[in-house]
Amino acid sequence: MGMYLNLSIKEVIQKFPQIEKILNEYEIACGTCTMGLCLLKDILEIHKLPPAESKILMERIGRVITKGPEENLEEKKILSRPRPNVCSPAMKILVAEHNWIKKWLALIPEVITYITLNPPEKRDLILAGVDFIRNYADKFHHAKEEEILFKYFSPELEILKVMKEDHTTARILRQAILDSLDQDDEHGLSTNLQAYQQLLSQHIKKEDEVLFPWLEKQLSPGQLSDLFSKFQEVELPADFHPQDYENFIQNLEEKLKGLGLMANTLKAR
Ligand SMILES: [Fe+2]
Ligand SMILES: [Fe+2]
Structure with missing residues (x-):
């Protein structure tokens, strides 16, 4: 069992x-997971389970590895447990930004329907969406993670490498969305938008439910307060106003809702 703790989960x-x-x-x-590079021992540490559950999980994994009988364990079903939340003001900033990004992600299926029904509006709407992705989701939000938060930890930490790799893939998909728009490739545009939606949805879920609560626990109160100050002091370009992007999402949501295109999104929430 010991040797497997140091293997990647993949x-x-x-x-x-x-x-x-x-x-x-x-x-x-x-x-x-997109990469699966995290070590088994790190995963067990990061997804901190209550001690009793953790013990049973380790026993079950150990039994599979040593080919022992799984059925003998008393525990079978885990009751769904509350997801950990972040509580520091610094981490709450990141989670609040996620909420705006999630709103955009949730709108993507309706955006695809809308541009199919209204081709003359396609270019402007997609360019506005890509502008949100580039400036709000990436330069404003991902930059805080990569250039400030992650700097408190070793760059060798596999889970941080996985998160950065997701950011890189998101940048590649952003370019692919633009390319398919320029080439007037309807199928490519819709496929790339959906791939972006899927990637970022899973990425944000991992950060909100696993990574941020875990990172928060590793930082001292002093470091968390320092982190909060650094987030607040981030220098933004003079023409960048987060509120403009949040208004864009809010207005788009209203517009699509007004057209009755929001039914699927609302049902899925
Ligand atoms: Fe991220
Ligand atoms: Fe994030």
């Missing part, structure tokens, strides 16, 4: 596919 799951199923029962969705 390698562990490749060797023992049953472990992915067990982790899923504990709402640890590492099997679907």
Whole structure:
């Protein structure tokens, strides 16, 4: 068992596919992670479970690895447990920004329908969406994570590498959205928008529910207050106003809602 703790989760799951199923029962969705580079021991540490659950999880993983009988364990079903929340003002800033990004992500299916029905408006709407992605989601939000928050930790931490890799993939998809718009490639545009939506939705879920609560616990009260100050002191370009982007999302939501295109989104929430 010891040697497997230092293997990446992808390698562990490749060797023992049953472990992915067990982790899923504990709402640890590492099997679907974009990279799977995190070590098994780090995953168990980051997804801090209550001691009793953690002990049973370790026993179950150990039994799969040593090919012991899984059924003998008393525990079978895990009751859904409340997701950890962040409580420091610094982390709350990031979560609040996520909420605006999530609103945009939730609108993407309706945006795709809207531009199909209103081709003359396609270019302006997609360019506005890409502007939100570039300036709000990336330069304003991801930059805070990469250039401030992550700097408090070792760059060798696998979970941070995974998060940065997601940011890089998001930038590649942003360019792909623009390229398909320029080439008037309807199918490519819709595929790239959906890929962006899927990537960022999963990324934000990982940050909100796992990474941020865990990072927050690693920082001292002094560091958290320092982090908050640094977030507040970020120098923004003179022509950048976060409120403009939040208004853009708010107005788009109202517009699509008014057209009855929001039904699917609202049902999914
Ligand atoms: Fe991120
Ligand atoms: Fe984020």
